[in-house]
Amino acid sequence: xxxYDFPVGPYPTRVRIAVAxxxxxxxxQFVMVDLYQGxxxxxxxxxEKNYSGTLPVxxxxxxxxxxxxxAITEYLDALDGEPTLTGRTAREKGVIHMxxxxxxxxxLDAISVYFHHATPGLGPEVELYQNQEWGLRQRDKALRGMHxxxxxxxxxxxxxxxxxxxxxxTVIGGMVFAAIVKLEVPAECTHLLAWYARMLERPSVRSQxxxx
Amino acid sequence: xxxYDFPVGPYPTRVRIAVAxxxxxxxxQFVMVDLYQGxxxxxxxxxEKNYSGTLPVxxxxxxxxxxxxxAITEYLDALDGEPTLTGRTAREKGVIHMxxxxxxxxxLDAISVYFHHATPGLGPEVELYQNQEWGLRQRDKALRGMHxxxxxxxxxxxxxxxxxxxxxxTVIGGMVFAAIVKLEVPAECTHLLAWYARMLERPSVRSQxxxx
Numbered sequence: 001x002x003x004y005d006f007p008v009g010p011y012p013t014r015v016r017i018a019v020a021x022x023x024x025x026x027x028x029q030f031v032m033v034d035l036y037q038g039x040x041x042x043x044x045x046x047x048e049k050n051y052s053g054t055l056p057v058x059x060x061x062x063x064x065x066x067x068x069x070x071a072i073t074e075y076l077d078a079l080d081g082e083p084t085l086t087g088r089t090a091r092e093k094g095v096i097h098m099x100x101x102x103x104x105x106x107x108l109d110a111i112s113v114y115f116h117h118a119t120p121g122l123g124p125e126v127e128l129y130q131n132q133e134w135g136l137r138q139r140d141k142a143l144r145g146m147h148x149x150x151x152x153x154x155x156x157x158x159x160x161x162x163x164x165x166x167x168x169x170t171v172i173g174g175m176v177f178a179a180i181v182k183l184e185v186p187a188e189c190t191h192l193l194a195w196y197a198r199m200l201e202r203p204s205v206r207s208q209x210x211x212x
Numbered sequence: 213x214x215x216y217d218f219p220v221g222p223y224p225t226r227v228r229i230a231v232a233x234x235x236x237x238x239x240x241q242f243v244m245v246d247l248y249q250g251x252x253x254x255x256x257x258x259x260e261k262n263y264s265g266t267l268p269v270x271x272x273x274x275x276x277x278x279x280x281x282x283a284i285t286e287y288l289d290a291l292d293g294e295p296t297l298t299g300r301t302a303r304e305k306g307v308i309h310m311x312x313x314x315x316x317x318x319x320l321d322a323i324s325v326y327f328h329h330a331t332p333g334l335g336p337e338v339e340l341y342q343n344q345e346w347g348l349r350q351r352d353k354a355l356r357g358m359h360x361x362x363x364x365x366x367x368x369x370x371x372x373x374x375x376x377x378x379x380x381x382t383v384i385g386g387m388v389f390a391a392i393v394k395l396e397v398p399a400e401c402t403h404l405l406a407w408y409a410r411m412l413e414r415p416s417v418r419s420q421x422x423x424x
Binding site: 064067078079089098105129 | 263264270272276278279280282283284286287288289290291299301302303305306307308309310313314317318341343345346349360
């Protein structure tokens with residue numbers, strides 16, 4: 001398998017953690033796509049690898065390209081091996097998918113929009129359109145999201161309940177992006193911060209280039 | 213099970229189709245939440261049912277609330293019964309999740325942003341903030357998305373390949389929302405239009421209030 005990757009990127013980090021959790025590193029070749037050169041927005045990349053022009057993309061040996069972190073995680077998780085990242089029972093699957101999507105909507109994707117629209121982002125040659133007002137709104141949404149996940153982690157040890165899952169990985173992606181844009185986690189979010197400290201102790205997480 | 217619902221809404225229609233495909237109608241009670249009255253944005257709804265303030269929400273008998281269409285579909289699909297909407301093999305799961313997410317990004321969610329930001333949307337008492345420029349950009353993105361899915365459906369009978377899946381349901385949601393905002397499918401998208409005509413022949417689809 002080949003993963004088109006930008007090693008310190010928040011979204012690529014999600015899939016890198018999933019690969020490490022599933023202990024599939026030896027089966028994956030990582031190929032660097034330079035976001036700051038806009039390589040992910042080039043017509044040939046979008047035509048051949050991912051219509052949406054985002055990273056990461058997982059390419060299988062027969063040429064099938066899978067984009068979107070949730071889809072790639074579903075694929076990797078359905079291969080053999082422990083732990084299970086996307087749930088076993090109907091209830092686990094439902095909760096994990098809900099919380100992972102919520103982590104995108106309310107935290108990670110919101111910070112991404114802030115980065116691309118209300119900061120210099122990837123630079124003027126890549127950020128061809130910016131909507132600053134929209135970007136700033138999304139930053140505020142992400143700050144509210146931090147309080148929401150703090151409340152979740154006050155009542156349970158992991159984002160989707162009692163076990164580590166894809167939902168934790170998505171919130172970790174949000175925390176990675178928050179650090180890049182210097183969006184500080186409010187000090188009163190002690191449960192979110194304590195959870196994050198625990199996540200950074202996991203080998204699958206702390207080994208990532210984003211934390212080097 | 214209870215589903216908090218707005219019967220003609222594009223997102224509720226996605227879950228309604230999934231319920232019908234799985235033949236679970238007799239196990240579900242639908243409760244109307246009036247979007248035009250902003251009932252989905254009331255503090256008690258957001259605190260008790262869905263932090264993100266969107267429909268639909270599936271509530272289980274023990275009170276667990278599942279939001280987000282993909283999460284609800286994963287839950288319903290993991291209960292017993294045919295057909296399978298989210299895939300059996302790793303490859304099927306990966307492709308279905310990718311194409312469903314792509315249908316959100318490039319079509320359904322883009323039209324939703326257009327509706328809420330560049331049209332009167334749900335009315336001035338619900339649409340408390342609008343960003344018209346962003347909304348218009350998303351309309352143009354959705355039109356490009358129609359051409360993308362037209363190309364997909366030129367080479368295969370269903371959005372994720374050779375079988376009906378959650379990805380078809382998500383594109384159907386996009387087509388429902390396009391009709392609401394009067395965003396016409398370009399006439400040259402003949403493969404998308406032919407696929408949609410076939411979808412509207414499915415009992416699970418044509419029985420929905422959105423098509424009454």
